[in-house]
Structure formats: C-alpha cells, structure tokens
Amino acid sequence: MAGLAAAARARELGAEPFVLEKGDRPGGSMLLSSGVIWRYRSLEEFQAECPGGDPALQRLIVERLDEDLEWLESLGASVTEPGTGNARTIGARFDTLELTETLVRKANTVLFGHAIVPGTETGLEGPMVLATGGFSARLAGERGLLLRANRWSTGDGLDLALGRGAATAGDLDEFYGRAMPAPPAHIDEQDFVRLSQLYGRFAEVVAEEGDGRFEGEPSWSETDLVQAIARWPGSRAWYRVHEDKLRERVRDRTVAEMIDAARAAGGVVRQEPPFTSVLVEASVTQTLGGIRIDERARVVGAEELYAAGADVGGISTGGYSSGLAAALVFGRIAAEEALS
Numbered sequence: 001m002a003g004l005a006a007a008a009r010a011r012e013l014g015a016e017p018f019v020l021e022k023g024d025r026p027g028g029s030m031l032l033s034s035g036v037i038w039r040y041r042s043l044e045e046f047q048a049e050c051p052g053g054d055p056a057l058q059r060l061i062v063e064r065l066d067e068d069l070e071w072l073e074s075l076g077a078s079v080t081e082p083g084t085g086n087a088r089t090i091g092a093r094f095d096t097l098e099l100t101e102t103l104v105r106k107a108n109t110v111l112f113g114h115a116i117v118p119g120t121e122t123g124l125e126g127p128m129v130l131a132t133g134g135f136s137a138r139l140a141g142e143r144g145l146l147l148r149a150n151r152w153s154t155g156d157g158l159d160l161a162l163g164r165g166a167a168t169a170g171d172l173d174e175f176y177g178r179a180m181p182a183p184p185a186h187i188d189e190q191d192f193v194r195l196s197q198l199y200g201r202f203a204e205v206v207a208e209e210g211d212g213r214f215e216g217e218p219s220w221s222e223t224d225l226v227q228a229i230a231r232w233p234g235s236r237a238w239y240r241v242h243e244d245k246l247r248e249r250v251r252d253r254t255v256a257e258m259i260d261a262a263r264a265a266g267g268v269v270r271q272e273p274p275f276t277s278v279l280v281e282a283s284v285t286q287t288l289g290g291i292r293i294d295e296r297a298r299v300v301g302a303e304e305l306y307a308a309g310a311d312v313g314g315i316s317t318g319g320y321s322s323g324l325a326a327a328l329v330f331g332r333i334a335a336e337e338a339l340s
C-alpha cells in the first residue's frame, strides 16, 4: 500500500518513480486485507489506545487521513462502505483489488520480481522510500507462528535502513494478528479475513497445553489476546463459548458464523453443551516495531532515506491502529518530502 501510494503521489507531482516489487503481484498485504482504512476520532483517543506510539506521527494520521481518503477516491478507487461500523473510529472500506489496480495505474511503473536487497544498490538514482511491509514473514518464521499476511515482507526495508545507520522505534517483538482455526497449519491467503476468530471477548480463553488463561477483557481489537496466545505452548488456545453468546455479532458476523467457518475449514470444534470449544492458533499480520521516522517520513539516523507503512515502527505501540491508514498517510508524505 505505502509504496504504491507514494509512487502515485510522486507521479502526480511530476516525478517518474519506479516501484520495485519483490512479489509476483502488486498490493502486498493490502490486497488481502478487509480494506477498511480508518483513524481514531482524536489524537487523545489514539494516544489512549496506543500509549507507546509517537504522538507526532499519530497526529498526522488523525489530521491527514480524511483528505487522503478523498484523494484515493479522486484517483478512481470507490468506497464500498462508508464508515467503519466501529464507534471509536472514522474511515471507509475500499475494494482492495480495485484500490490496488487504481494505484498501480497511477504509479505507472511497477517492476515485479525486483527486490530491494539490503547492502546492495538498486541501480536507480534519486531518493528512495522504503515500503516493504515490515517483517511479519520473518517474525512468524522465527517464532513458529502462522503467517496471516503477504509472504514477501521479510524485513528487507528494516535491514537496509539499519545498515545505513537508522534508529528503530517501538518494540520489535510486538505484532498485530488474529486467532485462526487450528489446525490447519496452512490457510490460503484469500481466507485470512473469513476465517479470523474474532470473539475472544465472548469466550473463556485457556491455553491448549499448560495452565495459561487470559484474565479479564481483551481489548476491542483483541491484539493483546493474540499476543498472549502466541506466548503459550504451540501458540494455541481454546475459545470456550457459552451458547448464550453464539448470536453476538462482531462487525458483520455472528460468533456462530465464525465458529462454522472454523469447522468447515477443518478446525477442531468440540460440543460440550452448553459450551462450544474452538481450538485457535495465533497468527502474525503485521509487525508494529520498525524504522524510526520523523514527521516528514525521513528515516532517523540515515541520509536521503524515507520510509512508510509497516516498515515504520512506533505508531501503534501498545495497541492497534489502521496499518492501511499509516501506509497511505506516510506514503504520501514521503513522496512529497522526497520531491521537495
């Protein structure tokens, strides 16, 4: 998302950018996402939800996102759902395929199979914006967790920046993810959204092995719950749901529908009336720590280098905020600054 947004903005400003894309298709994790681009209503609410995040970066998202969403629409991307369905947030849902195609068309030159490789030159002249999507694939591999994101984001942007003296921000172990049915060990990427088990708030949550138990209410995004499960043996837990909770809704789905999806995918679901127990496994969608940038998307500690999107750390620290919003806002800022 961030790289395409930066390139589309740069071309609009008269530059001739190249997007180097490691993968064999455009759109990264954005293409796989629910496409809801959102912000908290105020900086104070952003700070309360993500207390470790840099308020200067958070403020830019609060202040700029509405205009940036209008910009996406002006390029030809259509809003498929106004609003987010969440009283805490403001934003809109986009069709991610249409959004990807729109940004690729505006960016104009995307070179597939061309990775940014840390320690080597790209052979291209001019400023560079790092937008490789963080290191979710590497973190999932190192910690033996399911990957619920594109498979190419292995931390190349972070490594390149560190090699040039960059500072980091946020906690490099912190990530945003979802509980997914267990097994299967592998979930097709087009099922990442559909199979998410997002009803920990209505369940008793205990580790599959050992005596782990999640005490209290998880946060609304359940990011804290998923991180707790990721620390338990096998990174698995049982969600034990009372029948009274099966009709509760989370966004557009009931708890019963999410459980049905887990069962249909081959997940372990046990009936123990009046409870239904579902075996879930923690997955990694996005790393939250990464490169430190300033308010102009310049990489702190490195010369002539910009970063945007999940390569940037320290925005959502201690909580959860829209990764698409951060990618859009700082992708645009990076392009504007690199050309100023």
Ligand SMILES: Cc1cc2nc3c(=O)[nH]c(=O)nc-3n(C[C@H](O)[C@H](O)[C@H](O)COP(=O)(O)OP(=O)(O)OC[C@H]3O[C@@H](n4cnc5c(N)ncnc54)[C@H](O)[C@@H]3O)c2cc1C
Residues within 6 Å of the ligand: 001, 002, 003, 020, 021, 022, 023, 025, 026, 027, 028, 029, 030, 031, 032, 033, 034, 035, 036, 037, 038, 114, 115, 116, 117, 131, 132, 133, 134, 148, 149, 150, 152, 153, 154, 155, 156, 157, 192, 193, 285, 286, 308, 309, 310, 311, 321, 322, 323, 324, 325, 327
């Ligand atoms: C299932 C799912 C649902 C989600 N739902 C939402 C949602 O509703 N709202 C929201 O805000 N966020 C959501 N997200 C998160 C959102 O997709 C990310 O925050 C966002 O895509 C981050 O943008 P990015 O540009 O940093 O990374 P990406 O969009 O992943 O783009 C990074 C790109 O860099 C490429 N790349 C990696 N390494 C290199 C390299 N060395 N050289 C060249 N290219 C490289 C990758 O192939 C990829 O194309 C969701 C994610 C998933 C997976």
